[in-house]
Amino acid sequence: MAEKRTLFEKIWDEHVVCLPADRLPLLYIDLHLVHEVTSPQAFDGLRVAKRKVRQPHRTVATVDHNVPTEPRGTPITDPIAARQIQALQINCKEFGVPLFDIDSPDQGIVHVIGPEMGITQPGMTIVCGDSHTSTHGAFGSLAFGIGTSEVEHVLATQCLPQRKPKTMLIHVSGKLGEGIGAKDLALGIIGQIGTDGATGHVIEYAGEAVRALSMEGRMTLCNMSIEAGARAGMVAPDDTTFAYMKGRRFAPQSADWDKAIAHWRTLPSDPGAHYDTVVEIDASKLAPFVTWGTNPGMVVPVSGRIPELSALGTEAERQSAARMLEYMGLKPGTSIEDISVDRVFIGSCTNSRLEDLRAAARVAKGHHVNGKVRAMVVPGSQVVKRLAEKEGLDKIFQDAGFEWRESGCSMCLGMNPDILQPGERCASTSNRNFEGRQGRGGRTHLVSPMMAAAAAIAGHFTDIRNWHFN
Amino acid sequence: MQPFRIHKGKVAPLDRANVDTDQIIPKQFLKRIERTGFGEFLFYDWRRGKDGRPDASFTLNQPRYADASILVAGKNFGCGSSREHAVWALEDYGFRAVIAPSFADIFANNCVQNGILAVVLDEVQVREIMRRAAEAASYQLTIDLGQRRVQDDQGFSTSFQIEETTRHRLLNGLDDIGLTLLQESDIAAYEARHPVPAAAKQL
Numbered sequence: 001m002a003e004k005r006t007l008f009e010k011i012w013d014e015h016v017v018c019l020p021a022d023r024l025p026l027l028y029i030d031l032h033l034v035h036e037v038t039s040p041q042a043f044d045g046l047r048v049a050k051r052k053v054r055q056p057h058r059t060v061a062t063v064d065h066n067v068p069t070e071p072r073g074t075p076i077t078d079p080i081a082a083r084q085i086q087a088l089q090i091n092c093k094e095f096g097v098p099l100f101d102i103d104s105p106d107q108g109i110v111h112v113i114g115p116e117m118g119i120t121q122p123g124m125t126i127v128c129g130d131s132h133t134s135t136h137g138a139f140g141s142l143a144f145g146i147g148t149s150e151v152e153h154v155l156a157t158q159c160l161p162q163r164k165p166k167t168m169l170i171h172v173s174g175k176l177g178e179g180i181g182a183k184d185l186a187l188g189i190i191g192q193i194g195t196d197g198a199t200g201h202v203i204e205y206a207g208e209a210v211r212a213l214s215m216e217g218r219m220t221l222c223n224m225s226i227e228a229g230a231r232a233g234m235v236a237p238d239d240t241t242f243a244y245m246k247g248r249r250f251a252p253q254s255a256d257w258d259k260a261i262a263h264w265r266t267l268p269s270d271p272g273a274h275y276d277t278v279v280e281i282d283a284s285k286l287a288p289f290v291t292w293g294t295n296p297g298m299v300v301p302v303s304g305r306i307p308e309l310s311a312l313g314t315e316a317e318r319q320s321a322a323r324m325l326e327y328m329g330l331k332p333g334t335s336i337e338d339i340s341v342d343r344v345f346i347g348s349c350t351n352s353r354l355e356d357l358r359a360a361a362r363v364a365k366g367h368h369v370n371g372k373v374r375a376m377v378v379p380g381s382q383v384v385k386r387l388a389e390k391e392g393l394d395k396i397f398q399d400a401g402f403e404w405r406e407s408g409c410s411m412c413l414g415m416n417p418d419i420l421q422p423g424e425r426c427a428s429t430s431n432r433n434f435e436g437r438q439g440r441g442g443r444t445h446l447v448s449p450m451m452a453a454a455a456a457i458a459g460h461f462t463d464i465r466n467w468h469f470n
Numbered sequence: 471m472q473p474f475r476i477h478k479g480k481v482a483p484l485d486r487a488n489v490d491t492d493q494i495i496p497k498q499f500l501k502r503i504e505r506t507g508f509g510e511f512l513f514y515d516w517r518r519g520k521d522g523r524p525d526a527s528f529t530l531n532q533p534r535y536a537d538a539s540i541l542v543a544g545k546n547f548g549c550g551s552s553r554e555h556a557v558w559a560l561e562d563y564g565f566r567a568v569i570a571p572s573f574a575d576i577f578a579n580n581c582v583q584n585g586i587l588a589v590v591l592d593e594v595q596v597r598e599i600m601r602r603a604a605e606a607a608s609y610q611l612t613i614d615l616g617q618r619r620v621q622d623d624q625g626f627s628t629s630f631q632i633e634e635t636t637r638h639r640l641l642n643g644l645d646d647i648g649l650t651l652l653q654e655s656d657i658a659a660y661e662a663r664h665p666v667p668a669a670a671k672q673l
Contacts, residue, residue, distance in 0.1 A: 024635050078501070150579065295488050
């Protein structure tokens with residue numbers, strides 16, 4: 001009987017080009033996504049070595065990190081950002097790489113546009129100079145972030161020497177409760193295993209609650225795998241995956257589609273396949289979560305309180321928590337619902353897709369943003385923006401006092417003008433609450449889109465399970 | 471790439487766990503399109519107080535650690551963003567090695583690409599090095615990659631584990647892309663079996 005293999009192992013095996021003696025296995029890369037921030041030095045490296053992009057049609061570029069979310073056509077006021085965007089335009093032209101530029105109707109966050117155009121497909125190996133490349137694993141692909149030297153490596157060779165990671169199964173049994181979504185599941189997992197809980201591993205998410213997630217939800221879940229330290233996160237492809245993919249612009253068409261489906265159906269892990277680590281999560285025990293510290297593992301249910309330092313296990317943890325609380329301007333024992341917010345950000349590669357915006361709009365409908373709060377909604381892509389406008393979500397948000405902006409990474413990392421001021425507190429649907437991430441001195445609390453919208457209206461965190469929907 | 475064989479240098483202790491790459495090099499410095507000149511922005515926000523002036527208490531602002539070339543830190547060093555700028559900043563500042571109980575995967579890969587050695591030692595040993603570096607002015611360590619050994623002149627000595635392929639690359643300062651291109655016939659054969667899909671050609 002053939003060896004039982006996991007989803008990851010099947011994709012890995014299929015992509016090993018060769019096993020050179022005394023070196024790491026050489027892995028073939030099906031799709032290389034490129035953006036403006038982590039690529040200029042890689043293209044320069046190619047120029048210096050007089051190398052070409054080996055497979056321009058396996059390479060796709062867009063601008064997302066730096067782009068302002070003001071109406072398109074507004075000049076970019078930051079000359080260094082403008083120069084970086086221009087560098088990508090020049091590089092793509094010179095090396096023949098397809099670019100979805102700032103004025104493209106398909107521009108958007110690289111991890112939103114890949115799936116939405118059907119470029120991201122099950123069974124692929126996908127890399128990008130961006131740690132949130134793990135997002136694409138939602139389709140049952142092996143997708144991981146790389147550094148700029150590796151970006152250059154893939155541009156030049158379409159391959160990457162890779163150490164074979166370990167495997168981790170995160171099995172989520174039961175059902176997520178009302179008002180509790182993929183973001184809460186992701187935060188709950190990181191809260192349980194820690195920000196380095198999956199270092200060296202590729203996570204496969206499985207179980208009833210994962211199967212029940214939409215593709216958008218699976219992307220949110222896989223997106224945050226890196227926040228647990230994982231190399232990648234994956235969900236086995238199924239009918240939900242195929243229904244999402246069918247008919248998308250760069251998905252296989254007609255006879256190729258049937259062939260592709262037949263192949264994709266062979267990808268899920270064989271029953272009884274071995275994982276190096278197994279984690280069990282009970283979905284029914286999860287709550288809407290809010291982070292209170294400066295890493296994504298510091299989570300607490302919205303109905304809870306900031307932990308007392310004495311409740312923490314070690315002296316190092318107490319010191320670390322004390323430092324985080326000082327930065328965050330919070331005191332142990334404070335009820336989460338008593339924490340007021342100044343800003344709300346709905347967007348990022350974690351939570352800026354149509355489903356996320358629908359969920360937030362459902363909360364916002366018929367309410368108004370608290371007078372002390374500035375709230376912005378940044379769709380993940382131009383396509384998401386158009387679809388949302390077609391169903392009137394922009395109007396719901398704007399009537400409720402939210403700003404409705406152009407697509408990009410925006411305040412997730414504040415490389416464009418959307419940043420927090422020192423001391424400002426933000427309920428954010430993004431993925432990282434690191435010190436200064438959204439602006440120097442800014443205080444970030446990670447939450448789901450529904451929780452963010454509710455915080456904008458209430459002016460403080462509030463339990464979405466008690467929300468009055470109009 | 472500069473080979474790493476034996477390095478002796480001054481040690482700077484950074485007693486924090488989960489040091490993320492946003493702290494090592496904040497976002498506003500990622501817009502540069504060059505590979506050099508990031509050193510002055512290393513730990514930019516931590517080196518400055520709320521008023522924007524240098525914070526004298528931060529390790530790297532203390533004169534005694536001014537020319538340190540070995541950084542010792544807590545677990546999960548380099549977590550978060552994939553930005554290689556973090557390694558470029560450490561290198562440009564003058565660091566040749568980082569010692570910690572564990573490293574984030576992408577950061578560790580980025581180190582290898584730049585000839586920076588990431589040494590994993592257990593918590594007890596890391597604490598001991600931090601203690602010694604805090605007590606003695608100009609505390610130095612010698613890292614011998616060939617022998618896989620970290621030691622000082624006062625009796626501290628320990629071996630460390632490192633994957634053989636990584637050790638080989640660092641010892642010889644090998645160009646990774648050049649090595650991969652040695653497999654050209656294998657890559658071409660793979661590509662012949664796996665042509666670019668029809669839909670992708672429309673890109």
